[in-house]
Each structure stands twice: as C-alpha cells, then as structure tokens.
Amino acid sequence: MTVVRTRIAPSPTGDPHVGTAYVALFNYCFARQHGGQFLLRIEDTDQVRSTRESEAAILRSLKWLGLTWDEGPDVGGPHGPYRQSERSAIYRAHADALIEKGHAFRCFCTPQRLDEVRKAQLAAQQTPGYDGHCAHLSATESAARAAAGETHVVRMKVPREGVCQIQDLLRGPIEIEWAQVDMQVLLKSDGLPTYHLANVVDDHLMGITHVLRGEEWISSAPKHLLLYGYFGWQAPQLCHLPLLRNPDKSKLSKRKNPTSIVYYERMGFLPEALLNYLGMMAWSMPDEREKFTLEEMVAHFDLSRVSLGGPVFDQAKLSWLNGRWIRESLTPQQFGERVAQWALNADYLGRITPLVQGRVERLSDLGAMTSFFFQGLIEPNPAELTVKGLDADGVRRALQWVSWRVEDTTPFTRDTLEPALRETAELLGLKTKDFLRVLFVTFTGKPVSTPLFETMELLGRDLCRARLRHAQTLLGLMTSKEDKKWKAELEAAEKALAEKKLAAAAAAVAPETPTL
RNA sequence: GGCCCGUUCGUCUAGUGGUCAGGACACCGGCCUCUCACGUCGGUAACAGGGGUUCAAGUCCCCUACGGGUCACCA
Numbered sequence: 102m103t104v105v106r107t108r109i110a111p112s113p114t115g116d117p118h119v120g121t122a123y124v125a126l127f128n129y130c131f132a133r134q135h136g137g138q139f140l141l142r143i144e145d146t147d148q149v150r151s152t153r154e155s156e157a158a159i160l161r162s163l164k165w166l167g168l169t170w171d172e173g174p175d176v177g178g179p180h181g182p183y184r185q186s187e188r189s190a191i192y193r194a195h196a197d198a199l200i201e202k203g204h205a206f207r208c209f210c211t212p213q214r215l216d217e218v219r220k221a222q223l224a225a226q227q228t229p230g231y232d233g234h235c236a237h238l239s240a241t242e243s244a245a246r247a248a249a250g251e252t253h254v255v256r257m258k259v260p261r262e263g264v265c266q267i268q269d270l271l272r273g274p275i276e277i278e279w280a281q282v283d284m285q286v287l288l289k290s291d292g293l294p295t296y297h298l299a300n301v302v303d304d305h306l307m308g309i310t311h312v313l314r315g316e317e318w319i320s321s322a323p324k325h326l327l328l329y330g331y332f333g334w335q336a337p338q339l340c341h342l343p344l345l346r347n348p349d350k351s352k353l354s355k356r357k358n359p360t361s362i363v364y365y366e367r368m369g370f371l372p373e374a375l376l377n378y379l380g381m382m383a384w385s386m387p388d389e390r391e392k393f394t395l396e397e398m399v400a401h402f403d404l405s406r407v408s409l410g411g412p413v414f415d416q417a418k419l420s421w422l423n424g425r426w427i428r429e430s431l432t433p434q435q436f437g438e439r440v441a442q443w444a445l446n447a448d449y450l451g452r453i454t455p456l457v458q459g460r461v462e463r464l465s466d467l468g469a470m471t472s473f474f475f476q477g478l479i480e481p482n483p484a485e486l487t488v489k490g491l492d493a494d495g496v497r498r499a500l501q502w503v504s505w506r507v508e509d510t511t512p513f514t515r516d517t518l519e520p521a522l523r524e525t526a527e528l529l530g531l532k533t534k535d536f537l538r539v540l541f542v543t544f545t546g547k548p549v550s551t552p553l554f555e556t557m558e559l560l561g562r563d564l565c566r567a568r569l570r571h572a573q574t575l576l577g578l579m580t581s582k583e584d585k586k587w588k589a590e591l592e593a594a595e596k597a598l599a600e601k602k603l604a605a606a607a608a609a610v611a612p613e614t615p616t617l
Numbered sequence: 618g619g620c621c622c623g624u625u626c627g628u629c630u631a632g633u634g635g636u637c638a639g640g641a642c643a644c645c646g647g648c649c650u651c652u653c654a655c656g657u658c659g660g661u662a663a664c665a666g667g668g669g670u671u672c673a674a675g676u677c678c679c680c681u682a683c684g685g686g687u688c689a690c691c692a
Contacts, residue, residue, distance in 0.1 A: 296692045
C-alpha cells in the first residue's frame with residue numbers, strides 16, 4: 102500500500118483565511134493518522150492578485166496555529182518547487198502534450214467574442230459555455246497561428262455526451278453530465294496555467310493520494326478527473342468537505358464575518374483554541390469531548406465522523422472554548438507569558454509609548470489613554486458616531502467608503518492611510534478635521550486620542566476592519582441596494598475630483614500663456 | 618435559471634432500523650460567593666414536510682420545500 106500524501110494549496114491573494122486553516126487541519130490529520138505526509142503548495146498562478154506578502158502571511162498564520170508540513174516552499178522537499186509560479190515550464194509541457202494527443206486545443210477567440218457568445222446563450226436560455234469555435238482548427242493552422250505569435254489560450258476538450266461519475270469519500274458516487282462541463286481554459290494567454298491544469302499536474306507529480314478540499318470544488322471535479330484520464334494517470338481519492346458558513350448560512354465571507362486568522366490572533370484567541378474550534382467544525386471526537394489538542398485529533402481522526410451540513414462559524418462558542426483553554430490549560434505564569442507575547446511586549450509597547458508621551462502628565466495616564474490598543478472590539482457611543490455636515494445615512498455612507506479604503510490601502514501604514522483618508526474627506530466634500538473625528542470614535546472609542554493614522558497602522562487592518570464594521574452595525578449595516586448606490590456615488594465623486602484636479606492643474610499653467 | 622451538494626434544539630453536534638432523541642454554546646432560573654467571572658444544579662428548545670420499504674424508521678428509498686455551492690484567461 103502506498104503512503105498517504107495530502108496537501109493544502111492556498112492561493113496567496115489575500116489575508117490568511119480560517120477556511121484555509123480548516124481544510125489544512127483535516128488534510129493534516131488525515132495524513133498524520135495514516136502515517137503519511139502533508140505538504141503545502143502555493144497556488145500563485147494568478148499573476149494579478151498573488152503577492153509575496155500574502156504568501157508569507159499565510160505561512161506565518163498556519164505555523165502560528167501549529168500546523169506544520171513535510172514539504173513546502175519554505176522547507177523544500179523532493180518534489181519542488183512548491184510554488185506554482187516557478188513551475189510554468191512543467192505546465193506548458195503538459196499542455197503541449199495534451200494538444201498533441203488531441204485532448205486540448207489552442208483557442209484564439211477574443212474576450213469580446215466570448216462575451217458575445219455568452220450573452221447570446223444567456224438570451225436563448227442556454228447554459229453559457231465555450232461554443233467550440235476553435236476546437237476544430239487543423240493542427241497545422243493552429244500551430245502556424247501560434248508560431249506567428251497570435252495570442253491564444255489552451256482549452257481542454259470535453260465529451261459532449263455521457264455522465265461523469267465522481268467517487269467522493271464522504272458522499273459516495275456523484276454524477277454530473279459532461280454536457281454540464283465547459284471546455285475549460287487550461288493555459289491562460291499569459292502562459293500560466295489555470296487552477297484546473299496546475300492542480301492536476303502538481304497533485305500527480307507530488308504524489309498526492311487524497312485530496313480533501315472544499316465542497317465548492319465538486320462541480321469542477323469532472324474536469325480534473327478528465328485530465329487525469331487524458332494524462333493516463335491515476336486520480337487521487339476525492340473528498341469534499343462542507344463549507345464553513347456565516348451566521349446566515351452563506352459561505353463564510355469577510356463581508357459578514359471576520360475570516361482572517363490574523364484577526365483572531367489580534368483578538369487574543371489562543372492558536373490551540375482556534376485550531377480546536379476548527380476541528381469541531383463538521384467533525385467530532387468519538388467520545389464527544391469538545392476540548393482536544395491537535396495530537397488528540399490526529400489520534401482519533403476518522404473521515405466517517407465528518408458531518409455534511411455546513412457548520413456556522415460561531416464566535417460565541419469559539420470564545421467559550423478559548424476561555425476554557427486559558428483557564429484550564431495554562432499555568433498563571435504561562436498565562437502571563439501569553440499575554441506578554443500577545444501585546445504586552447517591547448515591540449508593540451515601544452510603538453505605542455511615543456504616541457502618548459507628549460500627551461500624558463503622569464505615567465498613570467497611560468492606561469486610560471491607550472486602552473484601545475489592548476482591546477478587541479470597542480463600544481463607541483453611537484451618539485458620537487456623527488459627522489458635522491452629514492445626516493445619519495451620510496455617516497453610514499462615509500463609513501462604508503472608509504471601509505472600502507481600508508480594504509484597498511496596501512500596505513496598511515500611516516503613510517498610505519493618511520492620503521487615502523484625506524482624499525475620502527475631500528470626496529465627501531468635508532473638512533478633514535470634521536470627517537476624521539468619527540474615525541477616532543470608530544477606532545479608539547473616543548473623539549480625541551493618539552494620532553489616527555499611526556493608531557490604525559498599529560491596530561492593523563484586521564482589527565480596524567472589525568471595529569469599523571462594528572460601528573457600522575451600530576448605525577445600521579449597509580443594504581445591498583446601498584452597496585450598489587454608494588459604490589456608484591463613490592466612483593462619480595472620484596471622477597469629479599480627478600477632473601477638478603485636472604482643471605486646477607490646467608489653470609495653474611494657463612496664466613503662463615501670454616495674453617497678447 | 619441549469620447542474621450539483623446538503624437538511625437533528627437559535628448554533629456546534631451524538632445518533633449508522635428498536636433511545637423517554639443525548640451532550641455543548643447561547644438564553645432563563647437556583648446554588649456557591651466580598652462583586653463579577655468560573656464552577657455547579659435545573660429549565661426552555663430539534664429529527665423540514667409528504668409518501669413509501671419494514672413488525673419497527675432521525676436512521677433506507679422517492680417526491681416536495683428550504684438552504685448552500687457552482688456555472689471566469691480566480692482559486
């Protein structure tokens with residue numbers, strides 16, 4: 102019997118997500134329990150969205166949780182490189198092999214044509230999908246056009262009839278008609294593979310035997326199985342785990358729930374408690390005990406104990422569990438050490454004290470003046486969440502504009518935040534001072550405190566996001582109608598501001614022109 | 618909308634044909650106690666609905682409803 106090998110394959114396109122940790126945990130436990138290996142691979146084939154910062158943050162967060170891998174971009178291994186952006190040649194060769202065998206073809210269609218086709222299909226109430234336009238180009242024409250440098254993608258061929266049967270470790274057989282499967286792009290016009298190609302090639306080359314992944318992948322499983330078949334490889338066992346959910350049951354998302362592992366770290370959750378909580382999402386110990394370590398989970402892990410209903414990620418129960426870990430598993434000394442590690446450390450304190458030195462009269466003023474640096478969510482007085490010159494809805498809209506800025510401002514530093522938020526004030530047609538006041542209240546709970554931009558940087562994006570969202574909740578969360586409306590209004594304001602600046606620049610130049 | 622997956626207390630779950638449907642979080646009440654928290658005792662609360670199969674269905678099958686996912690040159 103071959104050794105079990107599993108993997109987690111995060112895409113470095115954002116904050117470290119608890120869902121990634123959840124899937125990683127199950128893959129880790131499954132591999133360990135069978136005496137196998139668990140590896141980490143970075144799926145950074147999306148050149149536009151992938152960043153090294155995100156990759157580093159994801160590795161850091163998974164390690165913080167106590168998850169380790171036998172092979173990965175940081176530790177190496179015999180099947181590297183473990184970063185897909187460094188494996189382009191491999192995918193290209195495999196795509197070529199598929200073209201040669203007639204399982205894939207070059208597609209020279211323009212995005213515009215694809216768009217038109219899709220619209221027509223939608224109008225005719227058909228399932229949108231590639232119409233096969235380039236599938237029957239002759240090999241010589243295809244090769245010639247590619248050689249001439251014409252931009253193209255590579256698509257896989259898909260049977261038009263019959264059904265694909267997927268054997269899911271948890272769900273048994275799942276049948277999907279081939280007619281439902283699109284002729285997926287395998288190689289993008291930038292020469293990099295899509296997930297579907299890269300994932301299959303790498304899982305095979307890296308000897309992955311079992312793929313435990315989110316339920317969201319079920320519908321694309323036929324493509325993957327088909328590719329394994331085209332290559333003549335044995336496919337790994339597939340197992341689709343239920344998705345973590347928001348309280349409203351939708352797929353866990355940043356918009357509705359904190360999803361970043363860093364948020365939980367900054368909120369003061371213990372890594373062992375968070376990991377423990379993720380372990381009780383869709384899974385339970387045979388004896389139903391709720392508190393358990395990673396080692397205990399590995400020892401008792403059993404895929405058949407995974408339940409299929411999507412579990413709601415419940416902050417309240419996580420907090421309760423975290424409390425248990427704090428009071429049951431830490432000595433007083435260890436507790437002190439954890440607190441120090443968390444925020445009472447020289448680094449954090451050393452960045453805070455300079456902000457208050459000029460504002461204190463006695464050292465004892467420190468506590469009250471900096472309390473919000475050591476809190477999770479704060480309770481601002483709703484009566485203070487106002488802006489001079491704006492009505493209630495105006496404030497709500499302003500906070501939402503800020504929320505978009507908080508997401509878009511990268512890196513999240515004093516120097517990037519200041520211009521971004523000053524501009525937001527300008528877009529709102531407000532005096533910076535009047536506008537910023539509500540942000541002081543939002544982030545620190547008080548209308549006056551340490552300098553806003555430095556404070557935001559120190560709190561970090563995750564805590565700022567949470568406090569902002571909390572303030573928005575107090576005032577009434579944005580409706581989806583408002584979402585669209587406010588977004589459009591923001592774009593209009595940005596456009597107007599850009600034009601105004603352009604005009605001002607032109608006016609500044611104009612006087613130079615001779616008036617003879 | 619097409620296709621696919623799912624459905625036990627509000628939430629996380631136990632349950633694999635015979636249980637008074639159990640536990641936990643949250644909530645409510647009692648006790649403990651210098652306050653609070655912890656702890657402890659107790660309470661409210663669920664098999665989505667309808668058909669089958671069976672001596673017997675939360676457990677098996679079908680239909681309906683509801684929820685979710687997916688339909689990209691993103692993963």
